[in-house]
Amino acid sequence: KQILHDVSGTAHPGKVLAVMGPSGSGKTTLLNVLGGRIKCSRCQATIGNQPLTKRTRRNISYVLQQDIFFPNLTLLQTLSFAADLRLPEHLSQKDKREIVDGLIEQLDMKKCTKTIIGDNMSRGLSGGEKKRANIANELLTDPAVLLLDEPTSGLDSSTAFALTLSLKKYAVQSGKTVMMTIHQPNAQMFFQFDTVLLLSGGRVAYYGAPNDVIKDFAEMGYACDTTHYNPADFIRPQPNNPHPTLLPSDTDGHYITCMFLNESNKKSLYSFLLEILIFKLLTLPTKIYSDPSLTDVSEEEDTDARWSTSFFTQFKVLTQRSFIQGKYRFLSKLKFIKTIGVALICGLLWFQIGRGHVKEVEVNDITSCLFFVTLFNSFNSLFDILMVFPSEREVINKERMSGSYRLSAYYLAKSVSELPLSIILPSISTFIIYWMAGLNGFNEAWAFFGTWFVMILITIGMQSLGMFIGTATMDFDHSLVLAIFMMITFMLLGGFYIKNIPSWLHWMRY
Numbered sequence: 345k346q347i348l349h350d351v352s353g354t355a356h357p358g359k360v361l362a363v364m365g366p367s368g369s370g371k372t373t374l375l376n377v378l379g380g381r382i383k384c385s386r387c388q389a390t391i392g393n394q395p396l397t398k399r400t401r402r403n404i405s406y407v408l409q410q411d412i413f414f415p416n417l418t419l420l421q422t423l424s425f426a427a428d429l430r431l432p433e434h435l436s437q438k439d440k441r442e443i444v445d446g447l448i449e450q451l452d453m454k455k456c457t458k459t460i461i462g463d464n465m466s467r468g469l470s471g472g473e474k475k476r477a478n479i480a481n482e483l484l485t486d487p488a489v490l491l492l493d494e495p496t497s498g499l500d501s502s503t504a505f506a507l508t509l510s511l512k513k514y515a516v517q518s519g520k521t522v523m524m525t526i527h528q529p530n531a532q533m534f535f536q537f538d539t540v541l542l543l544s545g546g547r548v549a550y551y552g553a554p555n556d557v558i559k560d561f562a563e564m565g566y567a568c569d570t571t572h573y574n575p576a577d578f579i580r581p582q583p584n585n586p587h588p589t590l591l592p593s594d595t596d597g598h599y600i601t602c603m604f605l606n607e608s609n610k611k612s613l614y615s616f617l618l619e620i621l622i623f624k625l626l627t628l629p630t631k632i633y634s635d636p637s638l639t640d641v642s643e644e645e646d647t648d649a650r651w652s653t654s655f656f657t658q659f660k661v662l663t664q665r666s667f668i669q670g671k672y673r674f675l676s677k678l679k680f681i682k683t684i685g686v687a688l689i690c691g692l693l694w695f696q697i698g699r700g701h702v703k704e705v706e707v708n709d710i711t712s713c714l715f716f717v718t719l720f721n722s723f724n725s726l727f728d729i730l731m732v733f734p735s736e737r738e739v740i741n742k743e744r745m746s747g748s749y750r751l752s753a754y755y756l757a758k759s760v761s762e763l764p765l766s767i768i769l770p771s772i773s774t775f776i777i778y779w780m781a782g783l784n785g786f787n788e789a790w791a792f793f794g795t796w797f798v799m800i801l802i803t804i805g806m807q808s809l810g811m812f813i814g815t816a817t818m819d820f821d822h823s824l825v826l827a828i829f830m831m832i833t834f835m836l837l838g839g840f841y842i843k844n845i846p847s848w849l850h851w852m853r854y
């Protein structure tokens with residue numbers, strides 16, 4: 345589905361470009377392409393003089409419309425972990441902390457550094473604060489270009505205006521390029537923008553200075569009574585001007601330029617290129633297009649390092665973060681009560697069964713006891729981890745899109761941070777049941793360690809299986825069905841219920 349048709353324009357350093365247009369006009373799609381979230385084979389975009397590749401895209405930060413964070417971390421923890429992952433390793437912890445503190449101060453968030461981000465279940469930062477946290481998170485890397493998708497949505501008009509002002513100030517003071525989509529700016533906000541790109545049905549309806557919009561629309565026969573109308577409201581339902589106006593660039597630096605090519609409309613491409621050529625000769629300080637031929641940007645992957653930090657740093661920071669994020673799960677009293685409670689019941693039920701001279705009939709009971717302990721620990725660890733990865737997927741996707749870390753570093757960190765759960769709880773249950781049931785008598789302590797070690801291996805194995813099922817299905821209902829099916833298959837083929845497994849099914853127990 346072609347969403348954007350012949351959209352073109354330039355965003356300049358030190359200036360704010362607002363992408364406006366009715367819902368579904370393609371604003372987010374445009375930003376997604378520029379931010380590298382959608383691969384577009386027929387689009388040509390350059391940053392400065394460079395084509396947009398994985399490496400040059402690192403100069404662009406993209407603030408998504410949704411504020412996606414780990415809800416249990418505080419604002420300071422969130423930004424500090426992001427700084428550790430995304431800032432170059434040669435910066436000291438003190439430097440990184442100063443950058444984080446500076447951003448918190450700049451965005452006026454000092455009073456909520458220790459507040460958790462929060463979600464529907466546990467209240468934390470307010471909507472506006474979350475939005476600012478989202479922006480701070482992207483500003484950490486000091487990008488040359490900042491893309492923001494509807495940063496003012498859900499904010500009241502004065503907060504939205506304050507945010508627009510801060511973005512404008514940021515662009516002017518730091519000479520950065522700011523490009524944002526916005527739905528309904530009030531008149532005050534509208535005139536803060538340096539350039540407005542109005543989209544309608546994926547086409548450019550207006551591209552120029554906000555001050556000229558009334559004049560341009562009046563020339564087309566749409567006069568606006570500015571004493572009674574907000575120009576931003578006025579132009580929204582009138583998106584009939586298909587001709588983009590090109591603005592001269594007056595600043596050098598990281599300006600970002602893009603063009604979407606409609607293959608079926610080569611004529612417009614050529615006339616557009618001609619327009620650019622004339623324009624370029626007349627005004628442009630540096631070139632817009634280095635190569636007008638149609639190249640596939642997705643093929644222009646370059647081999648430069650994609651990450652700011654080493655694998656080890658990523659692993660270390662992600663493990664720490666995972667511990668803090670998951671501490672509510674790890675330290676859940678309920679889990680301890682459940683484990684100890686079930687272990688005590690088992691201990692009482694099989695009390696001293698293995699002690700002394702074991703009769704033949706008791707051998708069966710001992711096998712049942714071992715089978716139950718194995719099953720209990722397996723179920724616990726399998727179901728505990730099933731939804732851990734899917735629930736973090738959004739955050740991981742967002743962070744991976746901005747090139748924060750390798751997937752392998754995340755996976756290893758996640759596995760390591762889950763270890764306390766996979767060691768402590770099975771150790772408790774095995775310890776209680778083993779000694780209460782008196783398995784193997786009291787004299788052979790080594791046999792206890794043997795049993796304990798096997799239980800730990802089983803739980804770690806089950807944890808991996810749970811992670812695999814959760815990741816493969818990404819859906820609670822499906823993962824539950826698959827997990828139960830696999831557990832029951834293991835139980836049936838484990839040799840407890842039936843000793844004479846048909847030979848053609850033997851292989852399945854592996």
Ligand SMILES: Nc1ncnc2c1ncn2[C@@H]1O[C@H](COP(=O)(O)OP(=O)(O)OP(=O)(O)O)[C@@H](O)[C@H]1O
Nearest residue numbers: 345347365366367368369370371372373374525527
């Ligand atoms: N992957 C897709 N497949 C099919 N259609 C899509 C896809 N992505 C976007 N669209 C369609 O493209 C159009 C533009 O979507 P986009 O999200 O860019 O709009 P928008 O201007 O940002 O809207 P809003 O202001 O409501 O967020 C919409 O009609 C949408 O349904």
